[in-house]
Amino acid sequence: MRIGIIxxxxxxxxxxxxxxxxxxHEVVAIVRNAAKAKTQLGxxxxxxxKDAFSLVLTDLQDFDVIVDAFATSPDQAYLHVDLATKLVAFFREKKTRLFFILGAASLLNEQxxxxxxxxxxxxxxxSWIAIPENQADEYIFLQTVKNVDWVGVSPGNVFQEGEAVPAILGKDHLLFNDQQKSITSSGTLAKAIVDEIEAQQHHNTRFTVIDG
Structure with a gap:
C-alpha cells in the first residue's frame, strides 16, 4: 500500500x-523539514x-492510507481538531483511509x-492539558463523520519511545496490564497501526493499545 505519514x-x-x-509498503514522510526526515529515517x-496546513488534495489523493501523527505545542493544541477537519473535508466519499492518533483523554474508566x-x-x-483536551474534541468530531473511512487509535496513559512488545488491545476503555501499568511504547503503537492497515478490521471507530 502507499502510506503517507503526517x-x-x-x-x-x-x-x-x-x-x-x-x-x-511504499511509505512517504509528510514533514516540514525534509533534511531532518532523511537524517532520521534514511x-x-x-x-x-510541506506544513500540514499547506497540503492540498492533489498532494494526498494518491495515497491508500494517510496517518495523522501531527504534534504541536499546548498553546496551539486546537490544531489537532483543525487538521482532522481538513483531512476529513478532503476525503469525503473517497477511498483513502485516514488514521488519527488520539490521546488517552477520551478513553473511559471503569465508571x-x-x-x-x-x-x-x-x-x-x-501547562499541557490543552493537548489531551483537544485530542478528546478531535475524537468527538470524528464520531460525527460517516462518509470517510477513518480509524482512531489511543495509547495508554503514558506514551513513550520504545521497541514493540506483545500488546493488549481494547476499544473505548483505558487499559492496564498485569502490573497495573497503562503504558504504550512507540513500537507497540506502530505495530498495531500497521497491523490494522493490513487487516482493515476497524472502520469509523477507535481502538486502544498498550504494552502487555
Whole structure:
C-alpha cells in the first residue's frame, strides 16, 4: 500500500514509518523539514516537504492510507481538531483511509467517565492539558463523520519511545496490564497501526493499545 505519514519525524510517526517500510509498503514522510526526515529515517526515503496546513488534495489523493501523527505545542493544541477537519473535508466519499492518533483523554474508566477528568487533576496539568483536551474534541468530531473511512487509535496513559512488545488491545476503555501499568511504547503503537492497515478490521471507530 502507499502510506503517507503526517509528522513522520515525531516519536509515533517515525516508528510507524519504519514499521510500514519494513513490511514492504511504499511509505512517504509528510514533514516540514525534509533534511531532518532523511537524517532520521534514511537518505533515500520519499518526502513531501510541506506544513500540514499547506497540503492540498492533489498532494494526498494518491495515497491508500494517510496517518495523522501531527504534534504541536499546548498553546496551539486546537490544531489537532483543525487538521482532522481538513483531512476529513478532503476525503469525503473517497477511498483513502485516514488514521488519527488520539490521546488517552477520551478513553473511559471503569465508571465510564472520561479519562480527561482524571488528567485535569494532576498537579501542573495546566501547562499541557490543552493537548489531551483537544485530542478528546478531535475524537468527538470524528464520531460525527460517516462518509470517510477513518480509524482512531489511543495509547495508554503514558506514551513513550520504545521497541514493540506483545500488546493488549481494547476499544473505548483505558487499559492496564498485569502490573497495573497503562503504558504504550512507540513500537507497540506502530505495530498495531500497521497491523490494522493490513487487516482493515476497524472502520469509523477507535481502538486502544498498550504494552502487555
Amino acid at each position: 509528522g513522520a519525524t515525531g516519536n509515533a510517526g517515525a516508528a510507524i514509518f519504519k514499521e510500514a517500510q519494513q513490511r514492504g 537518505e533515500y526515503i520519499s518526502v513531501i516537504e 465510564d467517565e472520561r479519562n480527561l477528568n482524571k488528567l485535569k487533576k494532576i498537579p501542573g496539568s495546566e
